[in-house]
Amino acid sequence: MNVNKLRAYEPLWDNWHICEDGLLREDSYSCVYRIQRMHLERMQYAALKVISIPKSQSEVLQLQELGMSREEIQFYFYEIVREIYQKIIFISELKEKKNIIKYEDYKLTERPDEIGYDIFVRTELAHNSIEYTQCRDMTLESILKMGKDLCRGLQVYKKHNLVHGNIRPDTIFVSETMDFKFEDFEIAKGIAAYPVELSRKEAHHYVAPEIYFGKNYDHRADIYSLGIVLYFYLNQKRLPFLSQYSQQSTYKEQQEALEKRISGEEITFFNNAPACVEQVIQKAVAILPEERYDTIEEFYQAICRVEEAQKENRELTLDVEETIALEACSCAKKSDGIEEVTGCFEEDRVVTEIEPVVREKDKDSGVEKNRNSNFIRLFIIIVAIVCFIVAVRIG
DSSP states (O other), rough: OOOHHTTOOSSTTBBHHHHEEEEEEEEEEEEEEEEEEETTTTTEEEEEEEEEEEHHHHHHHHHHHTTOHHHHHHHHHHHHHHHHHHHHHHHHHTTTTTTTEEEEEEEEEEOOOOOOOOOOOOEEOEHHHHHTTTSSSOOOOHHHHHHHHHHHHHHHHHTTOOOOHHHHHHGEEETTTEEEEEEOOHHHHHHHHHHSOOHHHHHTTSSSSSHHOOOOOHHHHHHHHHHHHHHHHTTTOOTTTOOOSSOEEEEHHHHHHHHHHTTTTTOOOSSSHHHHHHHHHHHHHHHHHHGSSSSHHHHHHHHHHHHHHHHHHHHHHHHHHHHHHHHHHHHHOSSOHHHHHHHHHHHHHHHHHHHHHHHHHHOOOOOHHHHHHHHHHHHHHHHHHHHHHHHHHHO
């Protein structure tokens, strides 16, 4: 909807107004604006989602050319709007759920001077993940958090026997509290039911093969799509089978990559992700639903195990590096020469090189971890003593 037409509805609800340059984003069926109001001497901000059915009157003309009367066209669009509105009501009832965008208020209006309807939805203000990552990199830690947060959101849908069906980066949002959230639960699917120019090509790059081919699907289709999203962020915002060396890809390259993916060709990683992370995603995006995680809970637990393993490895690394640094400082205090200190760090690098082996054993047994840790500490002490003796002799 044109912003000037939209201003005719102001104030919206309890004194909400559209901000100057308030358009945040626009897609094939809706526009989202930043809105504000003064409340208790404080300025509050929110987002206004405007869903227009039809998007333009050219869609009405298309239906007229098919021989439909004005009343038939009006009822046709009303049926679509009613389905979408029911889904919006459902989402608004989930607003206390942490990983789903809150729908605070909503209303439906029929256009007085033409065929069509407009739905207004006030939501919490958040950035979709595409916008969020334009000015910051997604670390492994944040990607794993995204996976966990969104699994919690999918659990809510599963509890109500629902499938999101439209998971992709621009339907994933990041709140001010750094929580990842879903929006657009099947709303776009409802709108795509009528034959107008509403592009879903972007969704095809994340959709599960069974949805792409029009087969029956369940919650495992959402597991697949979330797996592709995690892959996307782990691999420098590149989809499977696109070149890692070019940020720009042609339409032909994208289609070829899509065909490889939905045909079941195994995806490969090129951004040095940990092997355990790759394995989790590979299972999530298996071509056959029965080869994926059986439940969202199982996917969530797999991500948690990977996250915990990464934390343990990092803590072990920090412990070893901190001990090495302390011993090196001790060497430096005992010597006036730079070469002796450098030599001490060269010996310490031997310890660092065997660390991956120790780290692998840590996973097998807590007892083995303690034994190896003691061995490392003993080895470091021996190296420190040798450095000290050399420093004393030189001095």
